[in-house]
Amino acid sequence: QVQLVQSGAEVKKPGASVKVSCKASVNTFISHYMHWVRQAPGQGLEWMGVINPTGDGARNAHKFQGRVTMTRDTYTSTVYMELSSLTYEDTAVYYCAREYYSSMWYKAFDIWGQGTMVTVSS
């Protein structure tokens, strides 16, 4: 069973950047689209963006345009999400999630990382 293991909690100051990693336990992940979803304390889920299997294409939600960068290292089975110009509103748990594939892409997220808490505080 594939597991996604994310990096640890972060505390950042307003205006700083944070980079969260998500490592797959098996190499088959290299053939999957990988998504990032965040959840502010007591709030709902918010889709942030997706990176394609080869890492040469990514798409972000409009509200994160210009602030989020998604990359992947296929050799280490790791994807990264970097969010810049942090504000207090970016305080949230950030999840990576694998897109479900079974003979076709089903545009759903079947395996999730454990989440990374990012706190923006002065």
Add this chain to the structure above:
Amino acid sequence: QSALTQPASVSGSPGQSITISCAGTSSDPTSYTFVSWYQQHPGQVPKLIIYEDNKRPSGVSNRFSGSRSGNTASLAISGLQAEDEADYYCCSYAGSSIYVFGTGTTVTVL
């Protein structure tokens, strides 16, 4: 892209059936497809329970069922059990590699 609209809360007694709706706004011309549903217990990671509108992943109880008509999707839970008490989120593909989550619904088992 605005979040899809879900009722804030739905409740039911054990054994009953409940339905959670998930709707795009009437003024939004986006065509929402490939609706999926997630269950999230407090402090836990979301779990996929429905994909492509009405399909269940292996291991998910058949008490959960999904449907979609146009830009409105629904999740039904039959034979409500205490373990079903959780938050539920819909998510839809909005085209051009963009996805949108619903606002979330808290299910309470009375």
